[in-house]
Amino acid sequence: xxxxxxxxxxxxxxxxxxxxxxxxxxxxxxxxxxxxxxxxxxxxxxxxxxxxxxxxxxxxxxxxxxxxxxxxxxxxxxxxxxxxxxxxxxxxxxxxxxxxxxxxxxxxxxxxxxxxxxxxxxxxxxxxxxxxxxxxxxxxxxxxxxxxxxxxxxxxxxxxxxxxxxxxxxxxxxxxxxxxxxxxxxxxxxxxxxxxxxxxxxxxxxxxxxxxxxxxxxxxxxxxxxxxxxxxxxxxxxxxxxxxxxxxxxxxxxxxxxxxxxxxxxxxxxxxxxxxxxxxxxxxxxxxxxxxxxxxxxxxxxxxxxxxxxxxxxxxxxxxxxxxxxxxxxxxxxxxxxxxxxxxxxxxxxxxxxxxxxxxxxxxxxxxxxxxxxxxxxxxxxxxxxxxxxxxxxxxxxxxxxxxxxxxxxxxxxxxxxxxxxxxxxxxxxxx
Numbered sequence: 001x002x003x004x005x006x007x008x009x010x011x012x013x014x015x016x017x018x019x020x021x022x023x024x025x026x027x028x029x030x031x032x033x034x035x036x037x038x039x040x041x042x043x044x045x046x047x048x049x050x051x052x053x054x055x056x057x058x059x060x061x062x063x064x065x066x067x068x069x070x071x072x073x074x075x076x077x078x079x080x081x082x083x084x085x086x087x088x089x090x091x092x093x094x095x096x097x098x099x100x101x102x103x104x105x106x107x108x109x110x111x112x113x114x115x116x117x118x119x120x121x122x123x124x125x126x127x128x129x130x131x132x133x134x135x136x137x138x139x140x141x142x143x144x145x146x147x148x149x150x151x152x153x154x155x156x157x158x159x160x161x162x163x164x165x166x167x168x169x170x171x172x173x174x175x176x177x178x179x180x181x182x183x184x185x186x187x188x189x190x191x192x193x194x195x196x197x198x199x200x201x202x203x204x205x206x207x208x209x210x211x212x213x214x215x216x217x218x219x220x221x222x223x224x225x226x227x228x229x230x231x232x233x234x235x236x237x238x239x240x241x242x243x244x245x246x247x248x249x250x251x252x253x254x255x256x257x258x259x260x261x262x263x264x265x266x267x268x269x270x271x272x273x274x275x276x277x278x279x280x281x282x283x284x285x286x287x288x289x290x291x292x293x294x295x296x297x298x299x300x301x302x303x304x305x306x307x308x309x310x311x312x313x314x315x316x317x318x319x320x321x322x323x324x325x326x327x328x329x330x331x332x333x334x335x336x337x338x339x340x341x342x343x344x345x346x347x348x349x350x351x352x353x354x355x356x357x358x359x360x361x362x363x364x365x366x367x368x369x370x371x372x373x374x375x376x377x378x379x380x381x382x383x384x385x386x387x388x389x390x391x392x393x394x395x396x397x398x399x400x401x402x403x404x405x406x407x408x409x410x411x412x413x414x415x416x417x418x419x420x421x422x423x424x425x426x427x428x429x430x431x432x
Contacts, residue, residue, distance in 0.1 A: 078103060082117050090134060097123060097137040104144035111145050115152045120145070120159045128164035132173060139179040146186045153187055154195035161187070162199055168208045174215065181209050181221035188228035191235070200235065203242040211247045216256055223251070223260040230267035236274050245277040249287055255297060262291070262303035269310045279311050285322045292330045292346075298339040305334065305345040312352060319352065328353055 077099070085096035100119060104111045123145075126138030142161070146153045161183075169177045184206060190197055209222040226244060229235045245268065252261040268274030278284055291297070291304040308327070311318050327349075334346040 074103075078114070078117075082114075082119060085119055085122050090129075090131075093122065093126060094134055094137050097126060097141045101137070101141045101144050104141065104147070108148050111147065111149055111152060115145055115155055120152075120155050124156070124159040124161050124164060127161060132176060136176050136179060139176065139183055143179065143183050143186060146183070150190065150193055150195060153190055157187060157190065157195070157197065162197070162202050165202050165205055167204050169205070169212065174213075174218075177209060177213055178215060178218045178221070180205065181213075181218045181225070184225045185221045185228075188225040191228050191232050196232075197229075200229070200238045200242075203238060203244070207242055207244050207247060210244070210251060216254075219251070220257050220260065223257060223264065227260055227264050227267070230264045233271060236268055236271040239268060240271075240273050240277045245274070246281060246283075249278075249281055249283045252291065253287060255294065255300075258291065258297065258300050259303065262300055262307065266303055266307055266310075269307050275311060278307070279315075279318060284311065285318070285327065286325050289322070289325050289327050289330055292327075292334055295337060298342060301334060301338055301342045302345065305331075305342055305349065309345055309349055312349065323353065 081096045081099045081103070084092045085100070088096060100114060100123075104114060120142070123138045123141050126134050127142065129135050129138070142156055146156055165180060165184075166172060169180070172180070184202060188197070206222045206225055210219055210226070213219055213222070226239070226248075230239060245265070248261045248265050252258045252265065254261075265274075265278060269278055285308060288304040288308050291300050292308075294300050308322065312322060331346045331350050331353075335343050335350065338346060
């Protein structure tokens, strides 16, 4: 950046600071005069009350003066910080970036004011620095400036931050990796706004973080960024091309972060390219069938059966793979013990598996199958075998679920006995 442009930015910043400082002083002086304005005369019986009011007014004036001094000190500090960030050495820029981080935590108005003073380009240049400490403080300051304001996020993107990020985290420490994921999570929220992201060059970085970073919090931030991007259908092609689908399938098996990974896969599965990428994986359908057995993760069950419905729709090959992987007994368990939404979806899948050769479903309800004449030997034999198979499966599933229900009932009975004992012996200490 040339010296004339830096000087013009500084002059503009200085004018703005003086303007806001004068406005604050004007408003505070009006408030002080209003609070110090003498009230109507009191009679002698109320002289003590008058004295107390005067004392309170004096205290209010003192508090206002102290507040005024604090605000003036903050304005001076901001002025000094911005000047140091623009014209100081790299070491001074780091100190200024740390101070901007503190100031940006106050509220959205302060964050917008700081951004208007032209600090973003300098902070972006710090993020591109090979020096670890400089890069980290620049990232942290930008994260705080972007918090809660789409305008600041758009200004950060316009400053070229996305093209200055590393492609991998091989040479980046864990703390900086966490900051990178956090910043991308914040900026990715622009995907569905009037400030869409012009480039997705940072997808390799997100994929690298998700696939190699050991921190679950950092991986969850990267998943959040990918989810924001996946909500826009136009982003499905670059997302699939970046190779995130196999990594998402692996991550979906990690219970702590599975839900967000499944949500992304669900968004991608409604596109032709995303559906093909999911179907072609060797982990499908076994991964999703395993997730169906997670009784303590109802949302994951709902998302998993949703994806299975999409890839099974009008695909006899996928339904065959699911049947061979043992999906039917698991679906029966979901129908009995799952959430209402999971039960509804599981029943739909079971309807498709029930008897493909006899049932013809509509174009929006599942597989298309040919009809056989009623009463034919082939039809009767297969119908009998199908009924027998379904009967055995239902018996096995019911037997297993009765055992689970019995165990839960026994546990609940012991719990209720203990609760009744506690209530009978210490009811006086209870608030209800």
